[in-house]
Amino acid sequence: MAKLLMSGNEAIARGAWEAGVSFATGYPGTPSTEVLENLSTYEGVTAQWATNEKAAFEEGMGAALGGVRTLVTMKHVGLNVAADPFMVFPYAGTNAGFVVLVADDPGMYSSQNEQDSRYLAKVAKVPVLEPSDAAEAREMMGFAFELSERLSTPVLFRTTTRLAHTRSVVDVEARVEHERKPFEKNPRRFAIPVYAAFRRPELEAKLGQLRDFAETYEGNFIEEGDPKVGIVTHGTPYQYVKEMAPDATVLRLGMVHPLPGKMLKEFCSRFETVFVVEESEGFIQEGMASLGILNMVGKESFTNIGELSADLVGKGLGGAQVPEGFGGEVALLPRPPRVCAGCPHSGTFSALRKLRVLVTGDIGCYTLGCIPPLSAVDTTFCMGASIGNATGFMRAGEERVVAVIGDSTFLHGGLPGLLSAVYNQVPITVLILDNGTTGMTGHQDHPGTGRTLQKEPAPAVDIEGLVRAMGVEHVAVVDPWELKNMRTAVKEALAHPGPAVVIARRACVLLPEERAQDRVPFRVIEETCIQCDYCMESGCPALVMAGDYPAIREWECVGCAICAQLCPVDAIVAVEDEAGVPAGRA
Numbered sequence: 001m002a003k004l005l006m007s008g009n010e011a012i013a014r015g016a017w018e019a020g021v022s023f024a025t026g027y028p029g030t031p032s033t034e035v036l037e038n039l040s041t042y043e044g045v046t047a048q049w050a051t052n053e054k055a056a057f058e059e060g061m062g063a064a065l066g067g068v069r070t071l072v073t074m075k076h077v078g079l080n081v082a083a084d085p086f087m088v089f090p091y092a093g094t095n096a097g098f099v100v101l102v103a104d105d106p107g108m109y110s111s112q113n114e115q116d117s118r119y120l121a122k123v124a125k126v127p128v129l130e131p132s133d134a135a136e137a138r139e140m141m142g143f144a145f146e147l148s149e150r151l152s153t154p155v156l157f158r159t160t161t162r163l164a165h166t167r168s169v170v171d172v173e174a175r176v177e178h179e180r181k182p183f184e185k186n187p188r189r190f191a192i193p194v195y196a197a198f199r200r201p202e203l204e205a206k207l208g209q210l211r212d213f214a215e216t217y218e219g220n221f222i223e224e225g226d227p228k229v230g231i232v233t234h235g236t237p238y239q240y241v242k243e244m245a246p247d248a249t250v251l252r253l254g255m256v257h258p259l260p261g262k263m264l265k266e267f268c269s270r271f272e273t274v275f276v277v278e279e280s281e282g283f284i285q286e287g288m289a290s291l292g293i294l295n296m297v298g299k300e301s302f303t304n305i306g307e308l309s310a311d312l313v314g315k316g317l318g319g320a321q322v323p324e325g326f327g328g329e330v331a332l333l334p335r336p337p338r339v340c341a342g343c344p345h346s347g348t349f350s351a352l353r354k355l356r357v358l359v360t361g362d363i364g365c366y367t368l369g370c371i372p373p374l375s376a377v378d379t380t381f382c383m384g385a386s387i388g389n390a391t392g393f394m395r396a397g398e399e400r401v402v403a404v405i406g407d408s409t410f411l412h413g414g415l416p417g418l419l420s421a422v423y424n425q426v427p428i429t430v431l432i433l434d435n436g437t438t439g440m441t442g443h444q445d446h447p448g449t450g451r452t453l454q455k456e457p458a459p460a461v462d463i464e465g466l467v468r469a470m471g472v473e474h475v476a477v478v479d480p481w482e483l484k485n486m487r488t489a490v491k492e493a494l495a496h497p498g499p500a501v502v503i504a505r506r507a508c509v510l511l512p513e514e515r516a517q518d519r520v521p522f523r524v525i526e527e528t529c530i531q532c533d534y535c536m537e538s539g540c541p542a543l544v545m546a547g548d549y550p551a552i553r554e555w556e557c558v559g560c561a562i563c564a565q566l567c568p569v570d571a572i573v574a575v576e577d578e579a580g581v582p583a584g585r586a
């Protein structure tokens, strides 16, 4: 045994490895991504990125039924994508241990919504485990696999951003190997649509067993303290409770679904009022109410919006225990998100903005196209939605609609929407922003990059050939740094009578190969500049106002020349060009 300082995600990977996980799969999404990345560095685990969360979940089901301990990872919205198999798998139950790690993001630090995934587990009738720190996360992972095998059930292991990214000291142990459990054919168990009706009561019985188990599970524990102050809590909020009410009597739930009804009732009967300190929705509180527990204060005092904090918990508990001057608002400089200098998406949007079309967007770095100064995208909802949305807008009567979607997102959830547009011959234009990576979540590989999770060579899907094979007749490939070409390509695609695809292909400037490029930076000639500010519409962070004129921070400029092409008077030139001759990219 050794002690290591680990983030929650590192500890979860470690715990899964120690528990003998042989197969791990997932799709990137903050704050879950590092679990799989870490696990891929351990011996004895086959780890891979799947195309999307549903694919990952189904791969995981196969592996667990095939007899090896399996971990599937995703962020909360990924569970929505995987919801179909997630709701059905419990009917069959697993063979070897199957754990799905779902990271929720209260506060939406990097997500499109705030979602409490515990509710989905309740619908699926699956147990939910929630650790309170990294050390417990490692240990609980091992238990999650045991529970999964003991009751032949998938287990949802829920974390949140705070736990995923906070470090604590973790005791690590050796890996325990598990023999492969042979798969025994049994249609009555595994041909669900045929036999679901028979299995439905079994699922309910299993939930009953889980309920009984919850009463004695040592992750649901009571810490005795002040006999007048009773608090029920879970996950990270447990830490805030310990900080703000160190003397209280606390029931900490490690399994939040199903709840230990008897334990909760007995606990609550000891107090006049019990505080339920819970982050996100009042999931535990609602469960307690349905058990007939009424002497509690929960969401009335602890917001369901964003993250809780020690300060908010102290205030919700009545403020009595909040130390003088504790917490308070932290003044942060407002820092709106921006594209990187030379970001290919910036070129795409600079070209698109002028075309005055309706643009449906998607999820990725290019979501920044919705806000000033890029201001080129009109809608953005969830991964893959841009293409279906574009079809819908055309069906509603819009005449020119462009869907913009990243390469990773296109392969994740864009394909069915495009196929539907082809099938129904809806003349949308789809702009695939192919920067050769999953940029937003930190450069993960995908089926189009030619590399696996371990950076081994892999077949790279030919996106151009793929869309042609789907029946798209008009396909163009352009460099988004070339604004004129970009504009022409989109115009031609819009003029095509059927669905058309433009692939804007240029690697993300933050990829190591791109960073290593030695490109000549640009500068502004003040005497020529007419202060129109068109260059600023590129959103480039290397462009700043210096007095009355824009200036380029040379050390940040990557020489993309997007700003130079936006300048109507050729006042932006390559630095080395002593004569001030325009770079002439346009």
Ligand SMILES: Cc1ncc(C[n+]2csc(CCOP(=O)(O)OP(=O)(O)O)c2C)c(N)n1
Residues within 6 Å of the ligand: 027, 028, 029, 030, 075, 077, 078, 081, 111, 112, 363, 364, 365, 366, 383, 405, 406, 407, 408, 409, 410, 433, 435, 437, 438, 439, 440, 441
């Ligand atoms: C269902 C779902 N899974 C995962 C995520 C996390 N996520 C946000 S954007 C994105 C992909 C971005 O890659 P890409 O489409 O290539 O665009 P880029 O950021 O590289 O511009 C991912 C995985 C999410 N928002 N929703």
